Amino acid sequence: MARPVVEKKYSFTERIYLYEIVKGLGLTWKHFVKNFTASLKRGPHTVPTCWQYPEDRREISPIFRGEHLLLLDEQGREKCVGCGMCARACPAKCITVKRGKVAEGEESRYAGKTYCEEFQIDLLRCIFCGFCEEACPKGAIALGKGYELARYTPGECQLTKEKMLANYRREKELGILKPPRKPVPVAGAAKEAAAKAKGADEGKAKD
Amino acid sequence: MDFQERVKACVGDDLVSMTEFRGDVSVTVPRTRIVQVLTRLKEAEGLKFDFLSDLFGVDNSALGKGKKKGKKEDEEAPAAPKPPRYEVVYLLLSIEYNHRLMVKVQVEEGQMEVPTVTSIWKAANWPEREVFDMFGIRFKGHPNMKRLLMWDGFPAHPLRKDYPLEGEGEERRLVYGDA
Amino acid sequence: MSRQLDAQAGHGTGDFVTINIGPSHPAMHGTLRVVALTDGETIVEADPEIGYLHRGVEKLAENLTYHQFIPITDRLNYCSAITNNVAYEMAVEKLMGIEIPDKAKVIRSIMMELARISDHIVCVGILGVDLGAxxxxxxxxxQREExxxxxxxxxxxxxxxxxxxIGGVEADLPEDFEERWRRLVPNLRKAIDETDKLxxxxxxxxxxxxxxxAFSAEDALNWGFTGPCLRACGVKRDLRKDEPYYLYDQLSFEVPVGKHGDVFDRYMVRMIEMEESIKLVDQLLKIYKEFGPDDPLMAKVPKVLKGPEGxxxxxxESPNGELGFYVKGDGSDKPYRVKIRPPCYMVYQAFPELVKGEMVADLIACLSSLNIIAGELDR
Amino acid sequence: MNDWVIALIKVVFIWTWTLIIATIMTWVERRGSAMIQDRLGPNRAGPFGLFQPLADGIKLFTKEDIIPEKAHKILFNLGPILFALPAFSAYAVVPFGDKIVIGGKEILLQVADVNVGFLYIVAVGSMAVYGIVVGGWGSNNKYSILGGLRSTAQLISYEVPWGIVLLTTVMVYGTFSLREISLAQQGTFLGFLPNWGIFKQPLGFILFIVTAYAEANRVPFDLPEAESEIVAGYHTEYGSMRLGLYLFGEYVNMYTLAALMVTLFFGAWHLPYVDMSKFLSPFAYGIASFLVFFAKVAFFLWLFVWVRWTVPRFRYDQVMGLGWKALIPLALANLFITALVVQLTV
Incomplete structure (x- = not known):
């Protein structure tokens, strides 16, 4: 293989090394002074890169995809009906749901006629894609703000129903619950609705 | 279609079949003639497929099994002769004319050998090794026919449809006779 | 160790030393390994060995539904996950004959250009680190953080x-998107400028x-180079121009082209592309503003996606080059076969040719300038 | 007081002092680099993270001391010692101030005013390369050997222009004693400039600082330990306090070289246009000269750090090319011109 030979053409200032190096030193000095004065200030995030982590935390997105929550409705009833759509949508196959029938006298605890007897998410498998949230017909599961996911034992990484409910209560108290998902406008949906209003004929004709 | 006719003319007698799906034209040629066909395609006026975009294998043994059974049409349709199990697909691209072409060769289970195209494109080097690695199809004349992604001595060819996704996998020592 | 190299070292003419660079080495991004046969500091032969990050993505694809595979594509080129997602979605949409709404196209283009910037930032930054800056x-x-x-x-x-x-995007751009972007642009330009100065x-x-x-254009084409590495060799090929998808044919942007295909040209191509991407996002935002908030983001797709036979x-054009997805459907809800054409796979196989006769330090420089991402390379 | 006791006190003082400076330098390097790079750096241990070096030291001391199985045990142990010892002893002839009067006794602020101080520095300075080579070889690691080889070639090539520059300064001042050179830099040069070496030898200074960077294995000449290429070069296999010795030795080397730069080119302890000895008491003058000298050294130490975080690294052959094709001819030309000027003016 013939390797192309590249001629190096340098201008004088490039040739003598020092000119550009001194220019570079000037640039880094500017940064040094700026950051030095900034670092003397108190408060979070004084220099561009650093967050003093346990004390200062960066603001995270309101729709952050972190540790899961199991949502309750306004009356404090569990929204989940245990249908298992989330488990089916999950690409990592990390969700186990066991459906149970709501016993008599327990209707005040559950929103639906069925509920999840068991709901387990394996955080070691979860890839936080958020598909479970999209798949849920009842809006019962959501990905929360928890991002400190280090645990001591694998057992602690199994997110049980109780833990998810506790996550929900904590986030509700802090007021950082995710805003409800806006429905995504689908092409043709508006037209179809209009067509329906006008009459079935046009809708058929368009098809 | 002009482009398809040109391809047809260029491939000539070696053409086994030609299909088009969503604008992607693919031609199937005999296994042993692949080097000649690709050389012709590379040099043909008006085609100039001078760039090998990709090269990979497909295992067709499970084709159709994924469909839901029970439909009447399926059952009534006469069992078509089983096509060869493997396919090697060459994705060609013409830098000059910006068109693409899929060239396929079909590989029977008994004759797992395809002539290498590394003499035409050096780019075929690793993809051919990968096809060998994943499907066990050997490329005749390849300078370094070794496994690429799996380690040497790995007993199976993982992209074959009979290799399980989960479970024991290579622990089960899936050894193929032709490997 | 490569058997080939051993044999050569055995009865070679000189006293060669085999240096094993990687898979855990400060300069090996991810888990690459190069077995280099060196004569002093000069490389006689280098043999890259890949597969240390092989996760069987293509096998996974065959066992997941069309939709479920999207998160897996994130893990290919993790520096610009968005381009992978879009490339895959594009292939599936083509397979199913779905035409996505224009607004979704614009949003996808915007996000892809942002991802391109972030990918080039990684490449240029790491190149600097590997050369001691x-x-x-x-x-x-x-800026990448922003x-x-x-x-x-x-x-x-x-x-x-x-x-x-598949069929569009999941959400509209957030309300403060443009504000954030406007806030970011001057800083981004400044950072690129400072890098340039340093x-x-x-x-x-x-x-x-x-x-x-340095690499010649013919060799580069023969080896299947695409993207910045090919453009650095002097071939003006950019899928955004040559096979325009989405709205790229309505946008004006330059395709930077190098001359010699050396590390410097690759670096410069990436630096200029960052600038171009900033301009592209500005243009795309202008188009985006013409859409109303209720314009569709998703095409009408069935709940359970079933790919036709075909x-x-x-x-x-991913930041690294041509990122292609071959998708074969068999009528079920799972793709029958997905083949990913990662750009750096093709580039990296020319690595022995590239570094032959250069020095150990150049091997590192070359590797970083090619922007080899192990996740994409091994899949 | 006995002269021996004074000498001993001076030795102890300078050892402790260089050690303290080396320790603080690790902190300065980390914090300084952080500030340059828009970061904060270590700021948890103590005020401003000042105790960080202490924490690092404790860590290095308490880490398991590993000797690779296939390493050459003796050479492996010898390496760090050979590296650190010359670094510490080289400082003996470099002054750290003028003189101080305590109890009516005049004490020179220099461990030993050897009249061939130059030769001592050159001789001891070149010893350091043995530490690197021996350590690199003894580790039985290819990266280490590469690092050691790079270091040898680099130090040998850069010692030549370095030596020539030293020779040039000797010619200018007509003495081998560093103290006398320092003393000769008082007053003004050409009537308006401080009588510092840099104004007499501007090219010499540039050559000296470049070669000093190469001698200290600092960026842009840090090839022996270029981490992105050869992991950590000669100290790849080292851990715990052996590694600590290498790192310390490097900073002590830096300190010595910075002190040498100040002594030769930046007027040692002299302030420009001001003669401190005229209006300060002898004791205060001693302290002041020490402080002035150290302030100048501190600037050069900072320069070491500053440059490191600004420029990329050379390649091996380019370092050689620069040394042999650019620095040596320039140093020789400088020598020739200086000789001519000295001959004409004397």
């Missing part, structure tokens, strides 16, 4: 975005990069 890396990475924040506010994830759905005309940098691992190949 640490500081530009930090100046650039602060980019990630934009991604995070869009759909809640920073790195593995899982962007888009490196480009510095003779040490020029010596280290100009003429190092096969398609769709490619986009």
């Amino acid at each position: 640490f500081t530009p890396f930090f100046y650039l990475f602060i 980019l990630y924040e934009i991604f995070e506010w869009y759909n809640g994830a920073r790195l593995t975005n899982t962007f888009g759905r 490196l480009t005309h510095n003779r040490i940098w020029m010596d280290r990069t100009i003429g190092v691992t 096969e398609v190949y769709a490619a986009i």
